[in-house]
Amino acid sequence: MQMNKFLLQKLNFFKIFIFSKFLALKRRTHLYIYKDYNPYPKLSKNINLSPSVINKNYYKGVTPKLSFEHSLLSKEDFQANARNKIEELISLRKNLTVTILNTQEYVFKKKYIRKRMIIKLERNRYIPVETLELIKNKNIKKGIMVCLQGTNSGAHLNFGETRMPADPFKVYAGSSLAIQAADNGYLAVSFDRIGHVERREVELQKQSVLPVLDISLHSLALGNTLLGETVSEIYTLIKWFKNKHNMPLWIVGYSSAGSVASVAGALFNEYIDGICIGGCIGPFQDTILKRGATAHLEINECVKWFDQEILIQLMAPRPCIIIAGNKDHIWPYSGARIIYNKSKNIYELYSSQKKLELIEAFGVHTYYPELMWGSVNRHIK
16 A cells, blocks of 8 residues: 555656656747747736836836036036935945955066955955056056956956856957056056956855846845945055056946946046946936846936936046947947937036047947057047
C-alpha cells in the first residue's frame, strides 16, 4: 500500500513536470514568433492594465517647481537655490574624505604613466581610482579630465582593455576615454561608479539581475539615493584632485555617465570647469520615463521639482558641450535640442553663449571621440 502511494506521487509529479515543460515550450514559441506572451483574458482596447499608464496621468499634470523662465530671482540666486534643492533631493554627502591606502605606478603601452590608487572615503567605502598621462607630458598638462563610463562592463574600457564579450565593439566605437584624454594632453582620471563592475554587489545572499538595483533600492530605504551616493564620491574626488593639481577640471561621459556628469557639473561649480556629455540629454517624459528603470538616476519627487534643462542652466556660465546622435533611440537629438533651447537664455544673460554647445552627431547611441575632443580642446586654452 505504501509503495503504491509512493509510485502514485512520483507519477503525479512526473505529469506536472512534463506539463510545466510544455508551458515553457509554448511560452518560448510565442515569444519567438510574436515577441510577446500573454496567456491572460483579453481586454477591450480602451483598457490598459500596465502600471506606466497610471503614472502618465500624474506626469501630464506636473509643472516642475524649479523654473528659471518663471523665476523672479536673479540668475545667481536662482542657481544657488536650485543647487541647494537638488543636493537635498539626492541626499548629497559632503563629509567624505580621501585616504590613499596604496598606490601602484607603471608604464602603460610604452607611452603612458598609469597609476592605480585604492582610496578610502569612509568606513567600509573603498574606491579604486586610476590616472593616465603621457610620459612626455608628465610635468606639463592642459588640465584634469575625469572620464566616466556609462552602463558598460567597466572603467577598464577607458584604457582600451577588453575583458567581456562586448568590449571589443565598445573599444572600436571609441570607449577609450582615458587614452583619448591623455593623448590630448590631459591627466585622465578613471574609476568605477558605486555598484558597477569592480564595485558590484557580492555580499548579499541573492543579488538582483540589474547590477545597481540593490544598492539603489537599499539607499532609498535609508532616505538616500544611488545618484546621491555616486555624486558624493565624485565631489570628494574632484575636490581632492583639484586642490592637489590646481588645473582646470572637466568631466566627460556618455549615456548614464553623461547624466551623472551633468548633475555633478550642475552642483559643483567651484570645482568643475566644464563638461562634455553625449547621449543623455532630453525631457524626462520623452526619455527615461518612457523606458524601464535602470536604477541609476531615480530621485524621489524629481519630476515635481525639475527637468533636465535645470542641470544645463546650472552649468552657466561654464562650458557645457552636448553631443546627440540624430539616430539615437534613447536620447534623440530632437530632445537635446529642446533642452538646449530652454538653456540658452541664462547663458545669454551671462554673455557666454558660445560656452553652451549642441553638436548633432550623425549616428546612433554611441561614442563620438572626434566631436568630443575637437570641441573640448577649443574651450580649454
